[in-house]
Amino acid sequence: xxxxxxxxxxxxQPQRPRHVTTTTGNPPAALDAGVVPSYxxxxxxxxxxxxxxxxxxxxxxxxxxxxxxxxxxxxTVLSHPSLARSLAFHLANKLSSSTLLSTLLxxxxxxxxxSSHHSNSILSxxxxxxxxxxxRDPACAGFAHCLLNYKGFxxxxxxxxxxxxxAREGRRALAxxxxxxxxxxxxxxxxxxxxxxxxxxxxxxxxxxxxxxxVVGDNVSILHHVTLGxxxxxxxxxxxxxxxxxxxxxxxxxxxxxxxxxxxxxxAGSVVLIDVPPRCTAVGNPARLxxxxxxxxxxxxxxxxxxxxSFIQQWSDYII
Amino acid sequence: xxxxxxxxxxxxQPQRPRHVTTTTGNPPAALDAGVVPSYxxxxxxxxxxxxxxxxxxxxxxxxxxxxxxxxxxxxTVLSHPSLARSLAFHLANKLSSSTLLSTLLxxxxxxxxxSSHHSNSILSxxxxxxxxxxxRDPACAGFAHCLLNYKGFxxxxxxxxxxxxxAREGRRALAxxxxxxxxxxxxxxxxxxxxxxxxxxxxxxxxxxxxxxxVVGDNVSILHHVTLGxxxxxxxxxxxxxxxxxxxxxxxxxxxxxxxxxxxxxxAGSVVLIDVPPRCTAVGNPARLxxxxxxxxxxxxxxxxxxxxSFIQQWSDYII
Amino acid sequence: xxxxxxxxxxxxQPQRPRHVTTTTGNPPAALDAGVVPSYxxxxxxxxxxxxxxxxxxxxxxxxxxxxxxxxxxxxTVLSHPSLARSLAFHLANKLSSSTLLSTLLxxxxxxxxxSSHHSNSILSxxxxxxxxxxxRDPACAGFAHCLLNYKGFxxxxxxxxxxxxxAREGRRALAxxxxxxxxxxxxxxxxxxxxxxxxxxxxxxxxxxxxxxxVVGDNVSILHHVTLGxxxxxxxxxxxxxxxxxxxxxxxxxxxxxxxxxxxxxxAGSVVLIDVPPRCTAVGNPARLxxxxxxxxxxxxxxxxxxxxSFIQQWSDYII
Numbered sequence: 001x002x003x004x005x006x007x008x009x010x011x012x013q014p015q016r017p018r019h020v021t022t023t024t025g026n027p028p029a030a031l032d033a034g035v036v037p038s039y040x041x042x043x044x045x046x047x048x049x050x051x052x053x054x055x056x057x058x059x060x061x062x063x064x065x066x067x068x069x070x071x072x073x074x075x076t077v078l079s080h081p082s083l084a085r086s087l088a089f090h091l092a093n094k095l096s097s098s099t100l101l102s103t104l105l106x107x108x109x110x111x112x113x114x115s116s117h118h119s120n121s122i123l124s125x126x127x128x129x130x131x132x133x134x135x136r137d138p139a140c141a142g143f144a145h146c147l148l149n150y151k152g153f154x155x156x157x158x159x160x161x162x163x164x165x166x167a168r169e170g171r172r173a174l175a176x177x178x179x180x181x182x183x184x185x186x187x188x189x190x191x192x193x194x195x196x197x198x199x200x201x202x203x204x205x206x207x208x209x210x211x212x213x214x215v216v217g218d219n220v221s222i223l224h225h226v227t228l229g230x231x232x233x234x235x236x237x238x239x240x241x242x243x244x245x246x247x248x249x250x251x252x253x254x255x256x257x258x259x260x261x262x263x264x265x266x267x268a269g270s271v272v273l274i275d276v277p278p279r280c281t282a283v284g285n286p287a288r289l290x291x292x293x294x295x296x297x298x299x300x301x302x303x304x305x306x307x308x309x310s311f312i313q314q315w316s317d318y319i320i
Numbered sequence: 321x322x323x324x325x326x327x328x329x330x331x332x333q334p335q336r337p338r339h340v341t342t343t344t345g346n347p348p349a350a351l352d353a354g355v356v357p358s359y360x361x362x363x364x365x366x367x368x369x370x371x372x373x374x375x376x377x378x379x380x381x382x383x384x385x386x387x388x389x390x391x392x393x394x395x396t397v398l399s400h401p402s403l404a405r406s407l408a409f410h411l412a413n414k415l416s417s418s419t420l421l422s423t424l425l426x427x428x429x430x431x432x433x434x435s436s437h438h439s440n441s442i443l444s445x446x447x448x449x450x451x452x453x454x455x456r457d458p459a460c461a462g463f464a465h466c467l468l469n470y471k472g473f474x475x476x477x478x479x480x481x482x483x484x485x486x487a488r489e490g491r492r493a494l495a496x497x498x499x500x501x502x503x504x505x506x507x508x509x510x511x512x513x514x515x516x517x518x519x520x521x522x523x524x525x526x527x528x529x530x531x532x533x534x535v536v537g538d539n540v541s542i543l544h545h546v547t548l549g550x551x552x553x554x555x556x557x558x559x560x561x562x563x564x565x566x567x568x569x570x571x572x573x574x575x576x577x578x579x580x581x582x583x584x585x586x587x588a589g590s591v592v593l594i595d596v597p598p599r600c601t602a603v604g605n606p607a608r609l610x611x612x613x614x615x616x617x618x619x620x621x622x623x624x625x626x627x628x629x630s631f632i633q634q635w636s637d638y639i640i
Numbered sequence: 641x642x643x644x645x646x647x648x649x650x651x652x653q654p655q656r657p658r659h660v661t662t663t664t665g666n667p668p669a670a671l672d673a674g675v676v677p678s679y680x681x682x683x684x685x686x687x688x689x690x691x692x693x694x695x696x697x698x699x700x701x702x703x704x705x706x707x708x709x710x711x712x713x714x715x716t717v718l719s720h721p722s723l724a725r726s727l728a729f730h731l732a733n734k735l736s737s738s739t740l741l742s743t744l745l746x747x748x749x750x751x752x753x754x755s756s757h758h759s760n761s762i763l764s765x766x767x768x769x770x771x772x773x774x775x776r777d778p779a780c781a782g783f784a785h786c787l788l789n790y791k792g793f794x795x796x797x798x799x800x801x802x803x804x805x806x807a808r809e810g811r812r813a814l815a816x817x818x819x820x821x822x823x824x825x826x827x828x829x830x831x832x833x834x835x836x837x838x839x840x841x842x843x844x845x846x847x848x849x850x851x852x853x854x855v856v857g858d859n860v861s862i863l864h865h866v867t868l869g870x871x872x873x874x875x876x877x878x879x880x881x882x883x884x885x886x887x888x889x890x891x892x893x894x895x896x897x898x899x900x901x902x903x904x905x906x907x908a909g910s911v912v913l914i915d916v917p918p919r920c921t922a923v924g925n926p927a928r929l930x931x932x933x934x935x936x937x938x939x940x941x942x943x944x945x946x947x948x949x950s951f952i953q954q955w956s957d958y959i960i
């Protein structure tokens with residue numbers, strides 16, 4: 001079987017909800033139509049219903065095929081009536097400790113996930129993140145794979161809860177305790193004050209650090225070991241502002257209150273200390289800006305296309 | 321509320337002990353004088369008493385305000401008669417496993433923290449580290465925040481215990497077991513033979529690696545993903561020697577038995593393979609040396625001022 | 641005591657099995673002949689028997705000397721009749737969770753480690769990895785030290801099991817669940833489809849990411865924070881192919897379906913986007929190729945000699 005392909009793609013795909021837009025031309029492959037219902041979901045909460053039905057179908061398939069995982073999949077997915085409850089249970093299990101009980105965390109996560117701030121709810125952002133991982137990461141084997149196994153996904157959802165505690169509810173000590181547990185368990189350190197958009201993918205995620213006054217837009221993809229850090233000397237607004245559709249390669253370090261414009265790319269290992277205009281690519285240490293790829297489709301946002309390589313010909317200058 | 325500010329700064333600060341010197345001009349903000357006693361502490365063990373009283377006051381405030389943390393704060397801070405016992409309990413809880421019991425670790429940590437090697441005790445170094453985090457990290461919300469939540473702080477204290485086991489007590493197998501648990505739990509890998517000074521801040525800390533023959537001076541600040549590594553081919557003395565007051569940016573890699581002089585800076589993402597003179601700044605891959613900031617106060621040590629950015633104008637050369 | 645030296649080297653070393661070849665000239669120091677039997681082992685499974693007898697002798701010595709570790713060493717090493725059972729027990733303990741039980745994992749690991757695919761068994765690869773760590777890492781205090789404490793070693797063995805589940809047994813959901821636990825517990829993220837050779841050392845290991853279609857040869861040494869990643873835009877075969885005897889320095893990022901030839905070196909912090917010929921060294925961001933060290937013994941493979949520094953004179957160009 002070709003590596004990187006979803007498990008079941010040999011049958012017609014079920015119709016996806018109309019307003020799940022993927023600009024990459026690689027819509028997430030759905031399960032076999034015989035496995036998961038393909039009806040067009042109702043308009044309201046459509047993505048959530050569709051994604052949750054996919055997750056359940058995937059979990060059912062895996063539980064049937066793999067006895068070693070059946071009990072885990074039942075407890076974490078199949079026994080739950082909703083994505084919110086499944087995610088709250090899974091996060092609480094991962095982040096609990098001898099001093100921070102999973103029952104307390106479950107209640108906390110469930111309350112946040114089902115809060116009535118509907119216009120930009122944590123749950124709908126989580127669904128957008130699941131779709132993002134499924135669309136952009138060739139190694140993502142399904143929505144359940146991301147929900148259960150991606151520490152970047154789980155870290156971001158825990159952060160969303162911590163952010164509400166910090167920014168709306170004034171429960172800062174609890175928000176900081178959550179940040180700390182996420183940093184330990186997932187090696188992802190996001191200050192609860194940081195604002196993170198929807199459809200965000202933290203791929204691999206180990207070592208990601210996002211500072212207190214950082215802002216990350218929608219449909220952004222961030223690889224592991226990326227730092228959105230302060231310059232250290234300042235208090236107040238001192239961290240990067242990342243636009244929509246930005247792609248930040250592995251190990252890139254962006255420091256200070258700089259702006260990375262919409263659709264910009266930051267190459268792996270780059271050290272970025274000043275602004276990057278929209279649609280530009282920054283590479284190197286220190287980073288310099290280079291032009292876009294010839295013939296590049298300007299409608300494709302790098303954060304969604306995950307094209308890390310447009311700059312190779314211009315940039316890499318091997319001397320043998 | 322402005323991000324990065326301590327929770328209570330709107331009332332007069334209690335008098336700080338006379339000999340807590342902070343050269344940065346940013347003394348840690350203390351709690352509201354109505355919350356924590358402001359008497360000048362006695363001379364002996366003054367910092368410890370003062371810092372411990374602050375920690376208890378912060379924990380009491382948070383336990384009152386946040387029922388979800390009350391039991392954790394009581395078990396970890398408020399039920400303990402001293403900082404040494406609180407820290408030993410917290411570390412033991414974090415590092416215990418099914419095969420390394422928390423009771424054993426608690427006894428081990430407590431014995432090390434209250435050892436009579438008073439001139440350079442682990443406890444006084446831990447206090448200096450707490451003051452360092454509070455002074456230098458704008459995101460540090462209080463001493464209790466650092467004690468409870470900073471994996472860099474906890475990793476360094478566990479290292480100090482492992483170092484005593486290794487260097488003074490000949491208990492190398494236990495020292496290596498501790499190193500291993502710290503590397504797993506906090507993703508910070510410090511060989512127990514490495515010598516680490518006082519007032520050290522490992523900010524964020526994920527991925528820090530410090531080799532066997534490395535030496536780190538006093539008042540040093542090290543960001544996440546920093547490596548003080550060997551060059552691989554040699555045995556014996558093969559790791560960097562970091563002077564006092566040095567600041568090492570995120571992702572910097574310093575390899576070999578090189579000297580980083582007092583007050584030097586190493587920029588984020590730099591790869592440093594040879595000596596950096598005192599007060600110099602090394603940036604880039606491979607690192608080159610650049611001059612200091614114009615008008616920079618030569619009394620400020622970068623490890624304390626956390627000024628990562630003096631070199632931006634000279635160094636970063638964007639080509640658009 | 642000199643740092644970096646094994647604990648017992650002052651007595652004649654026992655004869656090592658004939659076919660443990662170490663090309664580095666630094667054979668692993670064995671225990672005191674009075675502690676461990678020095679008979680030449682039988683031909684079949686010779687390395688395993690010899691290494692396992694060393695591990696037991698080291699564990700016995702440490703259990704006698706260090707009561708705090710006696711119970712751990714008994715449960716993890718001394719109570720087991722074979723290396724396979726000891727390793728399966730230890731890995732299962734490390735990777736178990738409230739939802740993935742250690743008994744299930746123990747059975748799974750033991751079955752894989754004792755599988756009859758003898759020509760390239762996981763167990764013999766694990767033995768080669770133990771010898772690699774002992775030979776190449778000056779900080780490795782013994783085989784038991786590596787078996788018990790090296791998260792790189794443990795991550796690679798768990799990966800080998802996951803790889804069999806993925807590639808031979810079609811149990812992909814379980815393979816992905818294992819990958820996820822290893823990424824959480826050890827901060828090492830290796831896709832189960834990746835093919836990893838024998839005699840591999842992941843030194844420190846924190847943050848290593850190895851993608852789905854990556855291939856790693858025999859006798860390769862990889863430092864922490866190394867990425868063998870995709871370029872993001874492609875599906876299918878999109879990750880690096882690492883030859884035999886390659887050495888990859890800390891923080892190096894290698895992206896795309898590029899070939900790193902046998903005996904090549906990649907410097908710390910390098911960003912490599914195109915092929916590196918055999919025996920060449922790539923350094924910098926973006927990486928460029930530089931010649932080998934003058935007088936370098938061409939029989940020494942960098943992955944085994946761990947010489948990170950041949951290029952310093954040519955490469956590092958300090959401007960003061």
